[in-house]
Amino acid sequence: MTNPKKPFNDVSEHMSKIEGAPMSKPEMGSLPLGIRIIGYVIIGFTALTSLFVIVFGFLD
Numbered sequence: 720m721t722n723p724k725k726p727f728n729d730v731s732e733h734m735s736k737i738e739g740a741p742m743s744k745p746e747m748g749s750l751p752l753g754i755r756i757i758g759y760v761i762i763g764f765t766a767l768t769s770l771f772v773i774v775f776g777f778l779d
Contacts, residue, residue, distance in 0.1 A: 750758075
């Protein structure tokens with residue numbers, strides 16, 4: 720298995736060095752509290768909206 724932080728080709732290594740592109744996705748626990756709260760609010764709002772659409776769709 721390959722190391723997720725090791726670049727798999729020269730292009731991705733160049734992106735990482737020059738542009739500062741991360742080699743792996745950030746984990747939710749490593750993000751700042753404000754960004755985590757915003758993410759949870761957006762996900763919760765989307766889930767509740769979907770639930771309301773399904774429930775009120777059957778009531779018609």
